[in-house]
Amino acid sequence: MPWTAVCISKDDSLRFEQDGHRCLSYVEALNEAQRQALDSDPEVFLIGEGIDDVGGVFGSTKGLKEAFGDRVMDMPIAENGLTGVVSAAAGVGMKPVLVHMRADFLPMSMDQLTNHAAKWHYMSGGQTSIPLVVRSIIGRGWGSAAQHSQGTHSMFLSTPGLKIALPSTPYDAKGLFLSAMQDPNPVLIFEHRWLYDSVGPVPEEMYAVPLGEAIVRRKGSDVTIVAVSQTVQQAIQAADTLAEKGIEVEVVDPRTIAPLDMKTIMESVSKTGRLVICDVSCKTGGYGAEIVCRLAESDPALLQAPVHRVSFPDLPTPNSPVLEEAYYPGVDDIIAAVEAALS
Structure with missing residues (x-):
């Protein structure tokens, strides 16, 4: 069964059961x-x-x-x-x-x-x-x-x-x-x-999530966010905030970047026409660049606006807590990228 719910906090009272699961x-x-x-x-x-x-x-x-x-x-x-x-x-x-x-x-x-x-x-x-x-x-x-x-x-x-x-x-x-x-x-x-x-x-029995199959974590019609790893949670938080402003964001989680499920990504972008990519790495050479290139090779007319990427800057990670806070992107950065894609 393809669970689409985002994880809940470990301190939440629903820790051991969610909707009976x-x-x-x-x-x-x-x-x-x-x-x-x-x-x-x-x-x-x-x-x-x-x-x-x-x-x-x-x-x-x-x-x-x-x-x-x-x-x-x-x-x-x-x-x-x-x-x-x-x-x-x-x-x-x-x-x-x-x-x-x-x-x-x-x-x-x-x-x-x-x-x-x-x-x-x-x-x-x-x-x-x-x-x-x-x-x-x-x-x-x-x-x-x-x-x-x-x-x-x-x-x-x-x-x-x-x-x-x-x-x-x-x-x-x-x-x-x-x-x-x-x-x-x-x-x-x-x-x-x-x-x-x-x-x-998490079911108790053994099960397999197929490699190479993306999943739509949240449906929307205005902007597509493709996010991996921890940024999936951040993207859904951003989408929930943007929904209060009337902006409906679709969040796609590739789950694997090799193989990359371009079919699911392209179906979402063909609906929204706008794309934001979130990664847990530096911008240059990231998986997002491959997505944009494949979109351009296949059907560049799908994109109605420039692509925006939310990732680490192309710099080594600082040690200082203050600089660290500035270095790592978060929910606010994703919201800003979505709004920029719509402007």
């Missing part, structure tokens, strides 16, 4: 998904730095070491080498999950991911598959500064053979992970740390 936090949904994957397939194993610590990677792997023993293992700070190990393990039939606590250090694995894991299926003529899932966490705020606050997902967009997911709800966090576990080749999942405490409906 079981609710979990985003991090609980991730933990349950991994537990079910480990329990259902003996070839699944988890590896990552600090994965078996008491905190369990912000709670996402908490208790899994105790339940599954050596199938949940810590790794040394040697990202490139360990990515080679798990890629090789996947190549011989195992199903590894590699957990990066910080997306900032995923580039340390880039050689193994882009030159090896992503290409072995093609280079072997389809004889070898690499069922590898890489979980990576996007940092933000709390003074994490330039080396611990980046969204690195767009770095991997130009590598054929990699799928890239950015779940925005607890339902998708579990469903996209379980879908990735069934994919025969590498899938990168980027999770926003600020979503971990958000809560929403």
